[in-house]
Amino acid sequence: MIGSILLGKGIQTATRVRGNGGSALPGLVIERMNPKFVREILGKLKYGVVVISGTNGKTTTTKIVAELLEKQGLKVFTNDTGSNFVRGVISAIVKKISIRGKFGYDIAVLELDEAYAVKFAEIVPIEYVLLLNVQRDQLDRFGEIDHTAKLLEMVAQHSKKAVVINREDPRLREIDVKRPVYFGLSEDLMKLFPPDEDLPEDTGKRSTELPALVRLKKLVKDRATYEIDGKDFSATLKLKGGYNAYNAAGALALVKTILPKSSTEQFIADLSGVESAFGRGESFTVDGVTVELLLVKNPSAFQLSLDSFASDDYDYMIAINDNYADGRDVSWLYNVDFSKLKQVAICAGMRAYDMVLRLKYDEIEVDSVEQDVDKALRQFVGYSGKPKRIFATYTAMLEIRKLMTGKSLL
Amino acid sequence: MNLTILHLYPKEMNLYGDHGNVLVLKRRCEWRGIKVNIIEHNIGDELPAKCDIIFGGGGQDSGQQRIAEDLRNNGKALKAWAEDGMPTLLVCGIYQLFGNFFKMQDGVTIEGISVLDIETEAGDKRLIGNIVIESGKFGDIVGYENHSGLTELGNDIKPLGKVTRGYGNNGSDGAEGVFYKNTIGTYMHGPLLPKNPRIADFLIKTALERKYGAQKDFEKLPDKLEQKARKIAMERPR
Numbered sequence: 140m141i142g143s144i145l146l147g148k149g150i151q152t153a154t155r156v157r158g159n160g161g162s163a164l165p166g167l168v169i170e171r172m173n174p175k176f177v178r179e180i181l182g183k184l185k186y187g188v189v190v191i192s193g194t195n196g197k198t199t200t201t202k203i204v205a206e207l208l209e210k211q212g213l214k215v216f217t218n219d220t221g222s223n224f225v226r227g228v229i230s231a232i233v234k235k236i237s238i239r240g241k242f243g244y245d246i247a248v249l250e251l252d253e254a255y256a257v258k259f260a261e262i263v264p265i266e267y268v269l270l271l272n273v274q275r276d277q278l279d280r281f282g283e284i285d286h287t288a289k290l291l292e293m294v295a296q297h298s299k300k301a302v303v304i305n306r307e308d309p310r311l312r313e314i315d316v317k318r319p320v321y322f323g324l325s326e327d328l329m330k331l332f333p334p335d336e337d338l339p340e341d342t343g344k345r346s347t348e349l350p351a352l353v354r355l356k357k358l359v360k361d362r363a364t365y366e367i368d369g370k371d372f373s374a375t376l377k378l379k380g381g382y383n384a385y386n387a388a389g390a391l392a393l394v395k396t397i398l399p400k401s402s403t404e405q406f407i408a409d410l411s412g413v414e415s416a417f418g419r420g421e422s423f424t425v426d427g428v429t430v431e432l433l434l435v436k437n438p439s440a441f442q443l444s445l446d447s448f449a450s451d452d453y454d455y456m457i458a459i460n461d462n463y464a465d466g467r468d469v470s471w472l473y474n475v476d477f478s479k480l481k482q483v484a485i486c487a488g489m490r491a492y493d494m495v496l497r498l499k500y501d502e503i504e505v506d507s508v509e510q511d512v513d514k515a516l517r518q519f520v521g522y523s524g525k526p527k528r529i530f531a532t533y534t535a536m537l538e539i540r541k542l543m544t545g546k547s548l549l
Numbered sequence: 550m551n552l553t554i555l556h557l558y559p560k561e562m563n564l565y566g567d568h569g570n571v572l573v574l575k576r577r578c579e580w581r582g583i584k585v586n587i588i589e590h591n592i593g594d595e596l597p598a599k600c601d602i603i604f605g606g607g608g609q610d611s612g613q614q615r616i617a618e619d620l621r622n623n624g625k626a627l628k629a630w631a632e633d634g635m636p637t638l639l640v641c642g643i644y645q646l647f648g649n650f651f652k653m654q655d656g657v658t659i660e661g662i663s664v665l666d667i668e669t670e671a672g673d674k675r676l677i678g679n680i681v682i683e684s685g686k687f688g689d690i691v692g693y694e695n696h697s698g699l700t701e702l703g704n705d706i707k708p709l710g711k712v713t714r715g716y717g718n719n720g721s722d723g724a725e726g727v728f729y730k731n732t733i734g735t736y737m738h739g740p741l742l743p744k745n746p747r748i749a750d751f752l753i754k755t756a757l758e759r760k761y762g763a764q765k766d767f768e769k770l771p772d773k774l775e776q777k778a779r780k781i782a783m784e785r786p787r
Contacts, residue, residue, distance in 0.1 A: 275564075283564075283609040461785060467679065468693045470739050473566030489785070492778035496743050499774065500572050510781075 186246035193271030203390035216244040260297035323351035379420030438474035449479035458535035487515035551584035557605035567606025569740035607641025624662030644734035666703030678787035680715025692737030
């Protein structure tokens with residue numbers, strides 16, 4: 140055990156010195172050498188392990204849950220680096236654990252990739268699971284959506300205490316678990332969770348037949364009203380995007396399930412203070428211009444983002460990469476309707492030309508194309524006096540974020 | 550001039566942006582001043598008496614199972630159209646079902662409509678990645694493939710092209726897709742038509758010729774952007 144910790148810390152230091160970020164590398168090595176490492180550490184936590192999974196909203200929801208539990212005085216371990224494979228979790232443990240193996244946390248709140256969550260559940264005992272949605276994602280990695288739903292069902296069945304489920308997701312609400320807890324939407328907010336086109340005919344359960352512990356009832360700009368246990372609570376959110384107000388409903392249902400005796404008013408007050416996660420509506424000021432960075436990794440996320448953020452008062456840049464982590468296949472861009480955008484200032488990234496071509500067929504004007512993200516960003520910041528929004532795939536988001544946090548651009 | 554596009558099962562068979570193919574056909578007609586009417590055929594609908602272009606896309610195994618019966622109910626009309634030279638594009642899942650059968654991973658076989666003399670069986674691994682094929686008629690065709698079905702062609706049916714990069718119909722004989730009369734079947738999405746405008750224009754021009762006679766003044770559209778996007782796609786890792 141101590142050997143594994145020392146080894147992991149050693150690799151972490153070495154990679155940091157070499158400056159090549161590689162956040163999962165120590166995890167990868169330990170995963171190979173001591174596969175029980177994660178179970179030994181996480182199995183001892185007082186409140187156990189919470190797993191959050193689904194196609195969209197994992198990072199933001201995990202952040203909300205972790206912060207709400209911390210405000211209740213719990214020491215929360217979380218994998219907030221966004222490295223959501225098993226080895227990413229190990230790397231995060233190595234970073235936080237003392238050399239003697241002291242790991243001072245009460246609960247682990249972990250965001251896990253849909254495919255890896257199953258492997259994780261087979262190794263580590265899980266108390267609670269929160270399932271957000273199953274949507275079309277990087278199908279070149281996951282194969283079919285029905286398959287992803289099955290993987291999540293397997294994860295849910297490992298849960299010892301409760302499984303919190305988005306009842307508006309037609310695949311997830313069919314999942315067979317012993318203790319489901321649902322969160323949902325009111326009738327007129329259903330657009331926050333648009334059903335995937337490729338869905339079975341409406342033969343299964345209807346969402347409204349399932350009791351929701353938390354329901355997002357009303358959303359006016361950033362003011363959200365949640366119905367919890369039959370009572371209404373309102374909060375003004377710093378989180379950006381209507382879909383995040385809905386992710387927060389899942390987070391609330393989860394924390395209410397973990398700590399049923401805690402005050403709902405307090406959870407709501409604390410929710411108001413939660414800020415957007417890394418690259419998910421994060422705001423930067425670059426040379427006096429406000430730039431918002433929005434991760435778009437699949438059609439539903441991109442569509443919801445456009446629905447929330449397309450406005451004539453902003454300039455837009457779209458950066459599309461096709462690295463493994465982005466998904467090599469860019470055909471998903473055709474499952475997004477871009478007609479809400481009137482004009483796009485710059486398309487960037489390795490697949491910038493695919494993006495321009497996509498916009499051509501929605502008859503949207505694009506001012507310029509620049510595959511090099513760094514150059515494109517410099518050009519974009521000086522584009523006009525308007526505030527700016529960037530939609531970016533995962534690796535493009537990381538690149539842009541590094542540029543914006545690292546230095547002045549001009 | 551006007552053209553009617555029949556879009557088969559847009560709900561179930563639209564896994565990889567296939568809807569983009571219909572959009573490309575529509576815009577490239579509109580940009581040439583041709584009016585377009587799109588008829589969506591869903592399960593239980595009656596087929597229109599006439600149409601000028603047919604398109605169908607890919608779906609999950611479950612989607613294919615849901616549409617199979619309705620497709621078979623309409624098999625006769627679809628076969629007659631194909632034999633008559635109807636310009637048709639069939640991608641992935643619907644391509645398989647226009648063949649004789651698709652035997653899925655769980656051993657269940659879906660009977661097709663035998664418009665195309667092809668047979669498909671699910672393999673052990675999914676064939677995934679960027680793909681380029683060489684076709685005589687359309688030059689290089691660029692796309693992305695993601696399928697578990699392995700398709701074998703009958704003796705009298707020709708492939709759409711020869712794989713230069715990727716897997717194609719079955720990953721072993723180097724063939725990709727079929728080209729039968731004016732019906733194109735293929736595993737290539739991306740979607741196919743935006744980066745392969747020659748195929749889009751072939752479908753449109755053929756439809757116009759069938760309806761209005763020779764098209765000597767068929768307008769060429771600018772394609773610099775397409776050329777650039779094609780070139781990049783061809784060079785990306787698989």
